[in-house]
Amino acid sequence: MANKRATLKLYTKVIPANSQIGPLALGGTLFHVKESNGVFQVAFDDGDFSDCEVGIQFRQGEDFEEFKRVYLRNTTGASITAQIYIGTGRSVIDARLNTLVNRSITVSQQNADTYPVCTEISANTDFNGFDGSNKRKLITIQNTGASTIEIRQASGGSDTGIAIPTGQTNPIALETSGEIKIVVNGGTANILELFYSP
Numbered sequence: 001m002a003n004k005r006a007t008l009k010l011y012t013k014v015i016p017a018n019s020q021i022g023p024l025a026l027g028g029t030l031f032h033v034k035e036s037n038g039v040f041q042v043a044f045d046d047g048d049f050s051d052c053e054v055g056i057q058f059r060q061g062e063d064f065e066e067f068k069r070v071y072l073r074n075t076t077g078a079s080i081t082a083q084i085y086i087g088t089g090r091s092v093i094d095a096r097l098n099t100l101v102n103r104s105i106t107v108s109q110q111n112a113d114t115y116p117v118c119t120e121i122s123a124n125t126d127f128n129g130f131d132g133s134n135k136r137k138l139i140t141i142q143n144t145g146a147s148t149i150e151i152r153q154a155s156g157g158s159d160t161g162i163a164i165p166t167g168q169t170n171p172i173a174l175e176t177s178g179e180i181k182i183v184v185n186g187g188t189a190n191i192l193e194l195f196y197s198p
Contacts, residue, residue: 008087015040015074015082022071028086029066031058038080041073049073052082113197120144122188126154129177131195138194139180142171145187154179164189 008030015021022043031042033056041049042058044067050058066088074080114137119125122145129136143149143164151172152161161183164172171190174180182189 008085010034010083010085012081012083013072015072015080017074017077017079020071020073023069024071025068026070026086027066027068029059029088030086031067031070032085033057034083034085036080036082038074038076038078040080040082041075043071043073045069114138114194115197117193117195119191119193120188121182121184121191124181124183125191126179126181127191127193128154128179131193134195134198136177136193136195138173138175140171140173140192141182142190142192143168143187144190145184147185147187149185149187149189150183152181152183154181 007028011026013021013024031044033052033054036052036054039051039053042052043049044058049071070086072082117131127136127139141149141151141164143166146166148163148165150161150163151174161181162172166187171192182191
């Protein structure tokens with residue numbers, strides 16, 4: 001009996017939002033997700049759909065039973081682009097796993113860029129934690145008036161909170177994206193918010 005040779009080919013597929021593509025005439029015994037910007041689903045021949053994302057691999061049985069058709073389904077509201085390997089053989093060793101930690105740190109640093117928004121207030125003000133669609137990372141409050149100011153839950157929340165007395169020159173920084181209310185009690189305050197860049 002002749003030995004079977006392993007083969008592998010890379011395909012890039014765009015799966016529109018809330019859509020399915022296929023049947024794709026892509027046969028093999030191996031299916032491996034190299035890159036994807038979201039979780040999607042895959043089915044082979046007449047099989048059931050399974051969730052799929054970066055690093056997931058499906059392998060047919062030891063007898064090298066080949067699938068003939070592939071279906072890709074996107075149940076999210078955004079388009080998904082996936083790079084997939086399809087081929088024959090027993091397994092794929094993805095050496096990129098050794099660098100996943102470094103890759104993750106790089107992505108986090110890129111997404112952690114922030115920009116400031118400064119506000120001076122002289123009336124009680126709710127801050128909802130967003131600048132447009134950009135989420136807040138940090139808010140800094142400084143009492144600049146002649147009254148004690150308070151940091152409370154946003155409207156509808158508790159009437160108790162943290163007080164910043166008159167004459168306290170050091171601002172208070174809170175790392176939160178939640179809604180808060182600044183009660184100035186007739187005074188004034190400087191507010192600096194850091195928002196994540198889009």
